[in-house]
Amino acid sequence: MPQIPQLVDHRVLNTAETALALKLISRMDFLRLKTIARWHARGLPPDVTWDDLLQEAFTRVIVGSRRKPEDVSMVAFLAGIMRSLRAEHWRRVRGGPGSRETLRIDHQDLSRAAALSDPAADLEHALIARQELAAIEQLFAGDPLALRILAGLAEGHSAVQIRAALKISKTEYDSARKRMRRALLREGLTCAQN
Amino acid sequence: MRTKLSVIEPQTALNRILDALECELIDASDDEILEAAKDLGMNPLMKGSAAFLGLHTFSFAEFFESEALREVLARTMQIAAATQREPNGDARQPKPKRTIERKGAADK
Numbered sequence: 001m002p003q004i005p006q007l008v009d010h011r012v013l014n015t016a017e018t019a020l021a022l023k024l025i026s027r028m029d030f031l032r033l034k035t036i037a038r039w040h041a042r043g044l045p046p047d048v049t050w051d052d053l054l055q056e057a058f059t060r061v062i063v064g065s066r067r068k069p070e071d072v073s074m075v076a077f078l079a080g081i082m083r084s085l086r087a088e089h090w091r092r093v094r095g096g097p098g099s100r101e102t103l104r105i106d107h108q109d110l111s112r113a114a115a116l117s118d119p120a121a122d123l124e125h126a127l128i129a130r131q132e133l134a135a136i137e138q139l140f141a142g143d144p145l146a147l148r149i150l151a152g153l154a155e156g157h158s159a160v161q162i163r164a165a166l167k168i169s170k171t172e173y174d175s176a177r178k179r180m181r182r183a184l185l186r187e188g189l190t191c192a193q194n
Numbered sequence: 195m196r197t198k199l200s201v202i203e204p205q206t207a208l209n210r211i212l213d214a215l216e217c218e219l220i221d222a223s224d225d226e227i228l229e230a231a232k233d234l235g236m237n238p239l240m241k242g243s244a245a246f247l248g249l250h251t252f253s254f255a256e257f258f259e260s261e262a263l264r265e266v267l268a269r270t271m272q273i274a275a276a277t278q279r280e281p282n283g284d285a286r287q288p289k290p291k292r293t294i295e296r297k298g299a300a301d302k
Binding site for chain 1: 202203204205206207208209210211212213214215216218219220222224226227229230231233234236238244245246247248249250
């Protein structure tokens with residue numbers, strides 16, 4: 001019995017849909033992506049710029065190494081890629097698989113390779129992170145409530161936990177987050193390279 | 195709850211803050227972006243606005259209109275379609291360039 005040919009090739013459709021989604025990125029979305037890229041480039045070494053992050057994210061979408069789920073906006077999807085690129089970068093520097101030096105121990109009881117990670121990479125990461133935290137604190141220097149919310153976020157608390165700990169209403173919390181968003185957008189739209 | 199960020203391991207604190215506030219930027223409305231730009235004396239609605247400075251990917255946006263992108267997409271679609279037609283991997287593969295070069299080198 002002859003088989004009915006498959007009418008829809010999902011792989012082709014995915015590519016076409018991705019192209020269309022990329023084409024539909026508006027001017028405002030580009031600004032949104034600029035602020036997100038600048039945000040995620042914080043804490044990366046100076047030789048990795050926010051534009052590098054953004055271009056790499058676009059490249060991964062175009063070559064199809066990352067596929068956008070239907071229910072995720074292109075901006076959120078690209079933001080997710082930039083987030084994972086940031087993590088990937090530090091994993092590589094700190095000594096993830098393939099980046100470690102190995103030392104062969106020629107002893108019958110210790111006949112295995114010992115992985116050596118570069119302790120300087122951790123120190124560099126900590127130093128850069130500390131500088132960035134200070135810069136972020138500076139961004140909200142005039143807003144004590146925002147600083148307290150930041151401290152809560154740094155400890156990994158949820159919005160509900162932060163509101164409870166700070167004894168503030170949802171409205172107070174939301175308006176503080178709105179002020180923070182405005183400050184982040186202002187900082188993200190500046191013209192500095194990093 | 196602590197009020198100083200420096201008490202927690204800095205890498206962890208920074209990652210948590212970056213991840214937590216990322217959504218603020220994703221969810222920012224067009225109006226909020228325009229207002230923030232206005233604070234900086236920029237008007238993103240104007241052509242050549244300073245807000246787009248440094249955004250090399252924006253000129254990349256022109257790439258979406260270009261012949262180059264059409265070629266990349268057409269090639270990807272052809273490969274996808276060919277793989278679909280030949281599920282057993284019998285599709286004729288182009289000869290690797292390196293092999294041809296090696297043969298040439300051996301003849302010399």
